[in-house]
Amino acid sequence: MNAPKPLLTALREARHVVAFTGAGVSAESGLSTFRDAMTGLWSRFDPTRLATAEAFAANPELVWGWYEWRRMRVRHAEPNAAHRAIAALEAKVPATTLITQNVDDLHERAGSRSPIRLHGSLFAPRCFDCGSAHGALADPPGDFEDGSPLAPPRCAACGGFIRPGVVWFGEALPAEPMRCAFEAARACDVLLSIGTSGAVYPAADIPREARRNGAVIVEVNPNATDLDDVADFRLRGPAAEILPTLLAAAF
Numbered sequence: 001m002n003a004p005k006p007l008l009t010a011l012r013e014a015r016h017v018v019a020f021t022g023a024g025v026s027a028e029s030g031l032s033t034f035r036d037a038m039t040g041l042w043s044r045f046d047p048t049r050l051a052t053a054e055a056f057a058a059n060p061e062l063v064w065g066w067y068e069w070r071r072m073r074v075r076h077a078e079p080n081a082a083h084r085a086i087a088a089l090e091a092k093v094p095a096t097t098l099i100t101q102n103v104d105d106l107h108e109r110a111g112s113r114s115p116i117r118l119h120g121s122l123f124a125p126r127c128f129d130c131g132s133a134h135g136a137l138a139d140p141p142g143d144f145e146d147g148s149p150l151a152p153p154r155c156a157a158c159g160g161f162i163r164p165g166v167v168w169f170g171e172a173l174p175a176e177p178m179r180c181a182f183e184a185a186r187a188c189d190v191l192l193s194i195g196t197s198g199a200v201y202p203a204a205d206i207p208r209e210a211r212r213n214g215a216v217i218v219e220v221n222p223n224a225t226d227l228d229d230v231a232d233f234r235l236r237g238p239a240a241e242i243l244p245t246l247l248a249a250a251f
Contacts (some may be wrong), residue, residue: 001241003250007218011247012250016189017190019086020099021101022101022194029079031077031104056128056161060163061149064151064163071123072140074122079107079110082195086107086112086243097184099116101119101200105121121165125137126162127155178202182209186210186213190216191216191217194221197221197226198227204227217233218235220235220239220243223236
């Protein structure tokens, strides 16, 4: 990939960079996206039965078992070159803010510091009733089959069921991460939109907010997305190939 010189200059001169990542980054580590027509999770599972508060209240064992299957899949996945490149960018530009829509821990395992999580984390469970944080999760029993029902742990504070620490359909995105994300978007010089379709709001407005405030917008994605109209540079291809090459050329 031959990166345009104006893009390399923008990265070298940036005082604040935002990396805004979506499911496509984790897909390159073998984790399914949600909306891909052939392999996406919602093409194979019904979100109304697995990703709503109502579903959990009606059948906590089914929902908890499915999310434990997902957590185990993440445990066996490895950060890819895109995750590592973003962590390396944080060392090159100290004022780098990572905003992710992903609920796995691959950014942290690659070395990124304190990502802003818009959709929560599979590794931050909390009580369904009182909201108390739950400690580290033990692995499911050895006879646990992929996606089979599994009883959730109980809350030490109130005895309620522990739920996955992710944002479900019908729930608002967490206010403080959203505030921090939009604040970073308004302050940055360059925003890298990586592996996200730009189709899900309000998160999809983060690159647009950066653009409205004068930032250079760089889209890294194999396909056209809803962010094509705001991107100054559109780099087509896998993030694990493009990002290391881009950063090597810039720095």
